[in-house]
Amino acid sequence: MPTRRTVLILSASMGAGHDAAAAELARRLAVADVDAEVVDVLGLLPLRLGAALRGWYGWMMRSAPWMYALIYRIFFVSGHAGSASPLTRLTAARLRGLLRRRPPDEVVSVFHLAAQAAGTLRERGLLPVPSTVVLTDFAAHRLWLHPGNDRYLCPDAATARQVSAATGRPASCYAPLVRPAFPRGAAxxxxxxxxxxxxxxxxxxxxxxxxxxxxxxxxxxxxxxxxxxxxxxxxxxxxxxxxxxxxxxxxxxxxxxxxxxxxxxxxxxxxxxxxxxxxxxxxxxxxxxxxxxxxxxxxxxxxxxxxxxxxxxxxxxxxxxxxxxxxxxxxxxxxFAAAPAESFFAAPLISPAAETPSGGCAATETA
Missing domain, CATH: 3.40.50.2000 (Glycogen Phosphorylase B;)
Incomplete structure (x- = not known):
């Protein structure tokens, strides 16, 4: 009897948007007979470092938004990517331990730190399963982008073209991950x-x-x-x-x-x-x-x-x-006419490294 596919969804408890997208994707995958586990990457970090990062970010946004603007300009959108940060390396190491204990069929990142960590492991041959990044931002800053990831799902065509050009990886559009309680056209x-x-x-x-x-x-x-x-x-x-x-x-x-x-x-x-x-x-x-x-x-x-x-x-x-x-x-x-996000994970990803980046919204990456 064949086993069900398992997908590990990496989120982060920064605000509510990333967790909401992860939860909705997991719910839809369950309906599609795919097992999905959602993990908060901030919870993987030792010594309550994740909680400290969350608290620091919240303080900046409420009390010193100018500081976040400066950090964002230097580290998030700078043209010089540089090497993996110490935080990325630490997250990747902790993620590798989790993958050893509970190996999935695919890893899906809905937060940029997770995308960097999974891409780093995949690039180094330490992640044996495909890695997909689901962008939850309309503007894809460079911390979302790592060429080690196999494919990207983007909110619109312009973002998909930008991501494909920056990473050399396939990029497709997906319909927004919104709960069914928000019916289309109700207003x-x-x-x-x-x-x-x-x-x-x-x-x-x-x-x-x-x-x-x-x-x-x-x-x-x-x-x-x-x-x-x-x-x-x-x-x-x-x-x-x-x-x-x-x-x-x-x-x-x-x-x-x-x-x-x-x-x-x-x-x-x-x-x-x-x-x-x-x-x-x-x-x-x-x-x-x-x-x-x-x-x-x-x-x-x-x-x-x-x-x-x-x-x-x-x-x-x-x-x-x-x-x-x-x-x-x-x-x-x-x-909303784009492919549903869950449709990309219903079957195994075939030969992602051999595919040509689409740079648009055609879902060419799925099996």
Whole structure:
């Protein structure tokens, strides 16, 4: 009797987006009769180093975003890749130990440190099974990219072309990993009916200058801001003073999006994909530094959102929604028409090293 395929999904508890993508992929693979285990790479690190990294990142994003912007510019997007960092080598060593204890049929990374560690092992012949990277960012900074990985799944065609050119590996598009609770097109019928409840996203960390965004919306007299503060209780208190409503961690996001007029986003993360699935228009404004800003600009270039650079542009973009959704509707439909992520793992990957990088969205890498 043949054994079920096993897939090891490497995530990281940095915010909620990576873990949410990993959990949804694991759920879909289980439906497809594939065993999937999700492992937090931060938990692999010794001496609570992973928890320290998570805490330091959260502090930077809340208290010193300029510091993260500098680190991102030097280490994440520099043209000089350099050798593997000590953190990558340590993660790779711990990952190798896990693979010895529980060998899978394929490794899937949904976080950039995991992609670096798996690529390092694969390149050195220490990972005997294929390694796939599922990018969860619209902007692929260089820490996502390692030529040792066998293939990349990307959120859109532009990212796939960039990744293929940078790594020489096959790159294909996959449809967003959004829970089925967000039905496609659910919000389209309500646009233009005058609902002016606008969601303002700050991600799971509750970061960014969203109080200023809420103030702009509230003072317009046309929009009621609902600030999604994530797990940041301090932001929730401050956002209440800006006008409108402020919510902490909220479970019924599908219901909230069904009642909203638009989303104002600052990071191009999980919330933006959920909005796309719900048919909720997205206007981006005052993005968080680093990957947030690059992702916001990439989404706008892909025609998936409107990027507002000033308060006047923000209000004008929201006002224009009364005339219809705009051109981004078709672009979102194309995004969700890509192959489901789980379809890439239903069968073994055949001869990945011999394939020609696609640089586009054709799923040529699967068996």
């Amino acid at each position: 389209q019928a309500r646009h233009g009916v005058g609902r002016r409840l606008v969601l303002v996203s700050a991600g799971a960390w509750g970061v960014g200058d969203v109080e200023r965004t809420a103030r702009v919306l509230a003072r317009s007299g046309r929009y009621l801001p609902v600030v999604l503060c994530g797990r940041n209780a301090g932001l929730r208190r401050r956002a209440r003073r800006a006008g409108g409503l402020a919510l902490g961690w909220y479970e019924d996001m599908p219901g909230l999006m069904a009642a909203a007029y638009a989303l104002v986003d600052n990071a191009a993360g999980l919330t933006s994909r959920e909005a796309m699935a719900s048919g909720l228009p997205i206007v981006t404004y005052r993005p968080i530094p680093g990957h947030g800003r690059d992702g916001v600009l990439a989404m706008a270039r892909a025609g998936l959102s409107v990027h507002a650079r000033t308060a006047a542009e923000l209000l004008a973009a929201l006002d224009r929604l009364d005339a219809g959704e705009g051109a981004e509707t078709g672009n979102r439909d194309a995004l």
